[in-house]
Amino acid sequence: MKEPRTIIIYHKNCPDGFGAAYSAWKKFGNDVEYLPSKPGVPPTEDFSGADLYFIDVCYPKDIMDKFAQTASSITVLDHHEGMRDVATSFPGVFDSTKSGATIAWSYFHPDTPVPLFLRYVENGDLYTFSLPDARAVLSYAYLKPFTFESWETIIKDVENPSTLASYIEKGKIYAEHSALLVENVADHADLVSFEGYECYLASVQNGFASDVGNILAKRKPPLAIALSMTPEELHVSLRSIKGADSVDVAKIAQKYGGNGHPNASGFRITWGDTLPWTPVKDEDTGN
Missing domain, CATH: 3.90.1640.10 (inorganic pyrophosphatase (n-terminal core))
Structure with a gap:
């Protein structure tokens, strides 16, 4: 059988x-x-x-x-x-x-x-990044191929204090560089009106959505939008900050066929579809 x-x-x-x-x-x-x-x-x-x-x-x-x-x-x-x-x-x-x-x-x-x-x-x-040097470890490890065999090596490396220290040392350089890129992208965000909120929207490379989105949500609560794109569609990442006045962005994403967590969610927009936000003049920047 x-x-x-x-x-x-x-x-x-x-x-x-x-x-x-x-x-x-x-x-x-x-x-x-x-x-x-x-x-x-x-x-x-x-x-x-x-x-x-x-x-x-x-x-x-x-x-x-x-x-x-x-x-x-x-x-x-x-x-x-x-x-x-x-x-x-x-x-x-x-x-x-x-x-x-x-x-x-x-x-x-x-x-x-x-x-x-x-x-x-x-x-x-x-x-959460609650583990010591979490950003450094991940910044370096995620440069390696996403294959099972490669991750088998990474698993062993991180269990070894000596190779873990090497990951941290190298990863701090990448993490610092990424942080500078994230700040630069966030500084060029645009103000939009979305789901009854004025919030920042930024175009990001894949992998930077959470960092950029969280920075922008802190700058102008309660939420932010980070966009990445493919030839077929826009990937819309929503981020909000935990707290009493937080917005459940998973519920917002569900309205557009997406899903996720209360503070981190996403959905997709096919090219040609109507965008669910409108530009707003930013009085702080004049844009």
Whole structure:
């Protein structure tokens, strides 16, 4: 009898999503399929009879139910607050206090402590940076190839105090450079009206959305917009600052077909569609 397919569907172009996929790889190796998938863009593959793991990515209930009609099983490992109701309607783990990578590791390796590097990944994804020199470690590590074999080496390097110190030393240079770039981008943001708020909007390179968005949300609360683009669409990242007057940007993103966390979310706009914001004259800059 033919063995059922096992497919690991993980958050594409996301270090946390890749860390979650790595956690699965450490259990299954190359005996299963790995499918990177964008939030808001459901996979179109035929999943008939397959055991599906959605890790660090999930889709609206109607779409997940369609997958469930033909799949052998569905397991969801997620932490995005905007997907709580969907994720918890399937077997798996939902924990908004952790990241996809650490949830997946604990699920697939319950008797093995979470590797230190995956804790660093979680630090960056949750935007806490509470571990010592987290920005430096991640700045250097994320320059390396996103392959399972490469991350296997990184995991070992970060567990070794000597090589970890080397990562920190080299990473501080990259982190300092990134901070200067982020400040420069933030300084060139434009003021817009969006969802009843006047907020800053900046065009960013992929990977800078959180840093730029958080700076701008602090400069002009309660939220900010960071844009990146592809030939097909605009990627809209929303950021807000935690606190009593915080705005749940996940709920805003859901209005436009996106999702995320209360303070970090996103959605996509296809080129040619109407933009959901309008320019506002900035009295401080005159722009």
